[in-house]
Amino acid sequence: MLHERYVRPRYEKKLAPTPPAAVPSGPVLTQFFNAMLVTERGLVQGDLWMLGDKLVDPQSQFWERSAKAVDRRVDCQGMLLAPGMIDIMLYGAFGVDFSRCAEADAEAQVASDLAMVRRRLPELGVTAFCPAVRPCAPADCARAIQRLGKTARLPPPSRDVVMGEETAWAQCLGVHLDGPFLDALHAASTGSSAEHVRSSLEGNALDEACGGRALEATLITLAPELPGAVTAISRLVAAGVGVGLGRTEATLAQCYDAVAAGARLVTQVMSAMPPFKHRDPGPVGLLADGRVGKADAADAADAADADAANAKAVAPPWPAIRSATGTFTGAPGDIFFSLAVANLHSCSVNLVHGANPHGIVLLSDLGSGSGDAEAAEASLGAIPSCARQLYLKTGAADPSAAILCGSAHPARLLRLPNKGRLTAGADADLLLLDPDDLSVKACYVAGQLAWSHPNLRGALWFHA
Amino acid sequence: MRLIIEDTPEEVADLVAAYVVKKINDFAPTAAKPYVLGLPTGSTPLACYKKLIGLYKEQKVSFQHVVTFNMDEYCGLPRDHPESYHSFMWENLFRHIDIQRQNVNILDGNAPDLKVECDRYEEKIKSYGGIKLFLAGIGPDGHIAFNEPGSSLSSRTRIKTLAQDTIIANARFFGGDVTAVPRMALTVGVGTVLDADEVLVLITGAHKAYALEKCIEGGVNHMFTASAIQMHPKAIVVCDEDATLEMRVRTAKYFKSLPHREEMLGLARVETLMESSAKRPKK
Known part of the structure; x- marks a missing residue:
């Protein structure tokens, strides 16, 4: 057992399934009760x-x-x-590799693969994701x-039913381009x-390398030392x-630029980048x-509130970073560090966590969709499992902060104020x-x- | 009038919650024949609401067919303001239990015509055949609901201007700002409370000792409106030891010697009560 504080789950208890009553017309008001809510301020016993x-x-x-x-x-x-968890870099899952989606004659196949992944991701706890595409x-x-x-x-592309009620699928948030503007070494x-792989971002390189669609991506990971990177x-x-x-x-100076x-993101911090050295x-x-996104939990929550309200930026109390090309005035939690926790030594995890706990974004490790992994195997690399490892490796008092690294933090990274939080008005x-x-x-x-887990089926809806 | 003296505020809450549950269950309410309960707000009833929620969660009681009427509400305070009595009741009771919206009645302090709202409230109580059990707390100045000292003892639901000491006392809920406290409130009258079949008053804490003494040992007095319950055929006061500090030892001893507590809960027949109360452990 990870910790002593919680009430042990009682879901093993077989509850009699409630026959679905007539579904009321209009939106249905649902109360979740007997829950431990995962919030910025820790676990809170309550209802939603x-x-x-x-x-x-x-x-x-x-x-x-x-x-x-x-x-x-x-x-x-x-x-x-x-x-719900947000996976910002999903190469593939359930035997689908998103990088192969680009083949010219695979249009229909891609649509059905994407639908299948969207339908099955909820079992891994993922409710929104960015498919990642390698250099091509x-x-x-x-x-x-x-x-x-x-x-x-809403709605899913075709009618799909779970337990007699229409269901929804995970939402695709658009492509995360992993390249092609990378350092040749990596x-x-x-x-x-x-x-x-491209070694320059000068001139028309951005449009040329992405077939003119670079600005339609959601995220792009690139190497900032390439010529033309800052303009791009x-x-x-x-x-x-x-x-x-x-x-x-x-170098750090290039990163400041x-x-x-x-x-706003350092992709897979510590991996595929130079090791930490004393001079640079x-x-x-x-x-x-300290000037780059370091905030306590309350500040992070407030920052999310500010995002939600579209509040105008207030001058931060810390000195701005002066770089060759401009001035960066960061806000708390403004820079995020994505982390494949499963593959990192716990010392590295603790280093990142100690330095910037509110900037961590969890990365899944679903084996790039290469194999026909069983669902159980896949879930080991999925975000909730990463959250658990982060929680274990950092020895936190409760797992809420680790869970928010897979939900609230990516939502803030992607500027989705309605996701990743349990507040009124959120999705x-x-x-x-x-x-x-x-x-x-x-x-x-x-x-x-x-x-829902097979043990739980039939026990989840109570019609009041 | 019965006075029950418990050792601690927690025991007061336990007893009152158990009593309310017993009354509801004995009544066996249905949709056509709901149980009608009057409810107060404030810090004293809060502990009792917590116990009621606990008993509801243990499935000892259902509020499905319970109709509630609240005592009072500020005028002009938005319904969703954290200090409104709507918010208080929602946060501390209604959100936790299975009560139905249409069975909940709270005066609307933002109604376009407050007089009409008060009359409507009285009519609504009548339409259910009156209130079966009215729970109440009292203020340090002896007020029951917002019937400030000087209120008529035959008053009905109406608009009331708050006394200066009530405003000062309540400023702590409004960030210490006396000017932020609403000056007016809608409240049931003393007469409305006395019309209930039963009135149960909770009093805990040393700061209420003076009010309890006035309420029990003083005469019926419009300057201590809670004392009007002396006129009620079935009034119960439940208090803790601290609240008896101003009372005469003679009075407290008399009430402690009586088997009111067990009678209330229907725990035992009267013959055996004398023994069992003698055996109650002394603390």
Whole structure:
């Protein structure tokens, strides 16, 4: 057992399934009770309410509803209730490799593969994801960006039913381009052939390498030391594309330039980048710079609030970073560090966690979709399992902070104020997690049950 | 009138919650025949609500067919303001139990016509055949609901201006800002409370000792509106030891010697009560 504080889960107890009553017309008000809520301020015992596909403030709902206080209730049986996980770099899963989605004649196949992955990801606790694409030929890159574009949360492309009710699928948030603008030294680490790797971002390189669709991606990981990188980053950021620094040999100064231009992520920190050195710490040095996104939990929550309210930026109280090309005035938690926890030594994890606990974004390790891994095997590399390892390796008092590294932090990275949090108005993408091992017991996407553990089936909906 | 003296505030909450549950269950309410309960707000009832929620979670009671009427609400305070009595009741009771929205009644302090709202409230109580059990707390100045000292003892639901000491006392809930406390409130009258079949008053803490003494040993007095329950045929006061500090030893001893507590809960027949109360462990 990981810790002593929780009520042990009682879901082994077989509960009599409640026959579904007539589903009320209009949005359904659901109460989750007996839950440990995963919040920025730690685990909170309590309940959570959702109306349709959004979380709501239950009080105003109560006074305004004339008849029943609640349509149905979910007994969480002491499990953790967490925001849905967001995987910002998913190479593939369930035998699908997103990098192969670019092949010219595979249009129909890609659509069905993507649908299959979206339908099955909830069982790994993932409610939204960015498919990652390795360096490839320009035409292929353009096709991948187009085919793996953003999808809506509702409705799923075809009617799908779980436990007699319509379900929803994980949401695709658009492509994460892992390259092709990488340092040649790290070309091999992408698992793609070196011929597609580009060594310059000057001139028209960005458009040329991505078939003109670079600005339609959601995230792009590049090496900031390449010529023309700063201009390209500014252009990407202005178009709303998130920029990550990775597979790089950059110096810290070059990283500051990239951050000043708007880069907000260090992709796979400590891997495929120079080691931490005393004269020039390189990209890893961003971790320890107090001016770059270091916030306590309350600040992080407030920053998320500010995001949500679209509040205008306030001048931060710390000195701005002056770089060759501009001035970076960061905000708390503004830089994120993605971390494949499973592959890192616990010393490295603790180093990152100690330096910047509120900037960690968990990366899954689903074996790049290469094999036909069984679901059980896949879940070992999935984000909830990474959260558990982060929690174990850092020895935190409770797992909420580790869980938020897979939900709230990526949501803030992608500027999705309605995701990753359990506040009124947020999207009802929810997970029920086992309090002992953080394994996924049920997953809700857009307020609909997308997956539940076989032991739980029939016990989750109570019609009030 | 019965007075029950418990050792601690927690025992007061236990007893009152157990009593409310027993009354509801004995009544066996249905949709056509709901149990009608009057509810107060404030720090004293809070502990009792916690116990009620606990008993509900243990499935000892259901509020499905319980109708509630709250005593009072501020005027002009938004319904969702954290200090409104709507918010208090929601946070501390309603959100935790299976009560139905249409069975919950709280005065609307933002109604376009407050007089009409008060009359409507009285009519609504009547339409259910009156309140079966009215729970109440009292203020240090002896007020029951917002019936400040000087209120008529035959008053009905109406608008009331708050006394200065109530405003000062409540400023702690409004960030210490006296000007932020609403000046007016809607409240049931003393007469409305006395019309209930049973009135149960909770009093705990040394700061309420003076009010309890006035309420029990003083005469019926419009300057201590809670004392009006002396006129009620079935009034119960439950207090803790601290609240008896101002009372005469004689009075406290008399009430402690009586088997009220067990009678209330229907625990035992009266013959055996004398023995069992003699055997109760002294603390």
